[in-house]
Amino acid sequence: MTSRALAWRTVTAERSRAVLAVAGVAVIGALLFDMLLLSRGLLVSFRQMLDTAGYDVRVVASEAFPIRSPIPEASPVAADVARLPEVRDVTIVRTDRALVLIQGRGPTEVELLNLTVGAERRVWRLTAGQDLGPRVRTKTSSSPAVISRGLAESLTLAPGSTFRLRVIVSGVASALPPATFEVIGIADFHFAAANEHAVATTFDAFQGVRGSTASDAADVILVASRPEVESASTVAAIERQRPDVRAYSNDEVVARFDENGFAYFRQISFVLSSITLGFAFLLVGTLLTVSVNQRLGQVAALRALGFPRRRIAAMLAWESAWLVGVGGLLSLPVGWALALQLDRILRQMPNISDELHFFVFEPRIAVWHLGLLAATGVAAAVYPVWIATRLPIAATLRLETVS
Secondary structure: OOHHHHHHHHHHHOHHHHHHHHHHHHHHHHHHHHHHHHHHHHHHHHHHHHHHOOOOEEEEOOOOOOOOOOEOOHHHHHHHHHOOOOEEEEEEEEEEEEEEEOOOOOOEEEEEEEEOOOOHHHHEEEEEEOOOOOOOOOOOOOEEEEEEHHHHHHHOOOOOOEEEEEEOOOOOOOOOOOEEEEEEEEEEEOOOEOOOOEEEEOHHHHHHHHOOOOOOOEOEEEEEEOOOOOHHHHHHHHHHHOOOOEEEEHHHHHHHHHHHOOHHHHHHHHHHHHHHHHHHHHHHHHHHHHHHHHOHHHHHHHHHOOOOHHHHHHHHHHHHHHHHHHHHHHHHHHHHHHHHHHHHHHOOOOOOEOOOOOOOOOHHHHHHHHHHHHHHHHHHHHHHHHHHHHOOHHHHHHHHHHO
16 A cells, blocks of 8 residues: 555544644635735736736836926927837826815815826726817816716716816915816726726816916826837837936836835735744644654554555655645635635725735745645654654554553
């Protein structure tokens, strides 16, 4: 009989203990799997969000990115960038904070947004009404606006509704008069948080409500490279053309956020993963050690019948493999189900975009998870193997006979 068959008979001989052992490994493995997912979830999700928009380079005013600093005279900068042979598309993004004022309701804070005409499809998905465009018309003399679905539901607005809007001036009481807007469309904004409302409008309306019709500042300029061009080449070309601004590829943006914003979750993941692996080691090691101590007479008898030490060691290693292997495989679906619930809870935090997730499945994370559990199972089997292979045969058999 092979060592694997002996190990299987030993495991199945006491099924209740085996079930409890597998369940324990599955629970611990599920927690380990979730911690590994957490270590890279936000980073992977953030990268997917950037790539989904279709822009691979971001042009900002200074090295201080991601701290927002407006780009002065953004239109000439965008025009110079658009002329580069490496560039396929350019979009200017302007944002500000504002209050929506409706009679009988309290003010609602929103993000006021303006994009280069034609870029709307990459930032929001229209669900009702019409989109902004060069020939957009309103039924009244009010400025056109596309609003987020959450804002429409909160304030009971629909295409054709009107509202007043006033820009928030930080640190001072605003003297800017409110402007009247007409809702022409309702949309889902891809990068907005679940509790964040957005209002998008035309360039003229955006400048008019801010009282700065002569200003051409922008928060960021988004650039899409041609398919055959690497992002790094586009970044270098932009900085040669306009040394007064700073360009970042998506890889550089992700690296910056990983260094400054996401390292916290990676550190938490490392600490909790280490603790979880420690529990897994103690659980499997304790189970195998107790099992060996209960079967010292059986092991000694096998040794007396001529079983070599390597077969005894292999049998205990297979016992560990059965327990950890079955528990580890079960931990994947259990861990993923738990991760979905944890992700749903964490994404209720304020200012978290609907596109961001704390737990994102990656095949290599599953491989890492199973590999760590396998290494833990091997390490946990070392001491029981040492006991079984070093015990004195005659003395053990005599003691078992007397007892």
